[in-house]
Amino acid sequence: MVLVLYVDDMLIVCKDKLKINELKDELSKAFEVKDLGPARQILGMEIWPDRQNGTLSLSQKRFVEKLIYKFGMSKAKAVKTPFAELKAAMTGYYRKFIKGYEKLVNP
Template sequence: MSFKKSKNDYALFTWNNGASFISLIIYRDDILITGNDERAIVALKEHLNKSFHIKDLGTPKFFLGIDIARSPTSISLSQRKYALELIFDFGLSTCKPSVVPIEQNIEVTIIEHETERQSPEEDPPLQDHTSYQRLVGHLIYLTMTQSDISYAVQILNQFMQAPKQSHMDAAIKVVKYLKGCPGVGLLLPQKGKMEISAYCDSDWGSCPMTRRSLTGFCIKLGSSLISWKAKKQATVSLSSTEAEYRVMANTTCEII
């Protein structure tokens, strides 16, 4: 049917015919279809039904852990149910919420624990690595709609192989932060300028162990946030200017 596969996400297919547009994304045996041409969408579903039996579940309200809420003027995406289940699973339903997901100097503190080789009594290694890995895995999935925890999660993700108690405490603090705002997500307005704008910044040599800089960017379509990232750069930058150029290059690649 002349659909084109996205180069950014191989599960996404798009179709254009003049002013008509259809977007189709696949996850295993689940399919989401959206577009601005109702007749073309009906024809697509009839074509799919001829190839294999499909069940039309109507307007989506929940998909892969993401709550989808609609209003006449916008669509809201959040992972409230997923976040609440995470809070319950780790026994933090009655805890006091944290105001911030991570302390300002937590990265330096955690890495100093590593370099100073503290005794096991001061910062014991976790006996069960899987609990920490499972928690961080859940938090990584939550960054799909909660960009405000991206920085904290990229720090915690660096200690998946040999986590210590300080790493687990920092991860629990992120969960406590989620308890105060489990429904925070993305708001996609129906109307607005279809213009892409991007913001980027770098933190030069922020990692005390590797001296690699941190890349951070966010990209908006109109007033809708559509892409963001907080990640250590692949190589060491010799100056703050070089670090800034690297993050600008990464942001440009993401826009393209």
């Protein structure tokens, strides 16, 4: 069993549904719990369970798309240039990008 908990978001992953229900019952004795059914997303990540293979895939595609829009990169074109060469070619832009990144990761 895996229990993912962040502030007021919780995800329980287990092959045994009985164990999941037992845990939910115990948690609801101490906390107000709202069961939203099978998880489709958590913390901005999309979830794709593959029960047949016993795997769980996560995607942050929507999160990345929001960041791209927020930082005005929605019309940017992908380039195959190695980043070091791109940095040298776009020094002013690079500095602006780093400042934006710093704001993103250190609000």
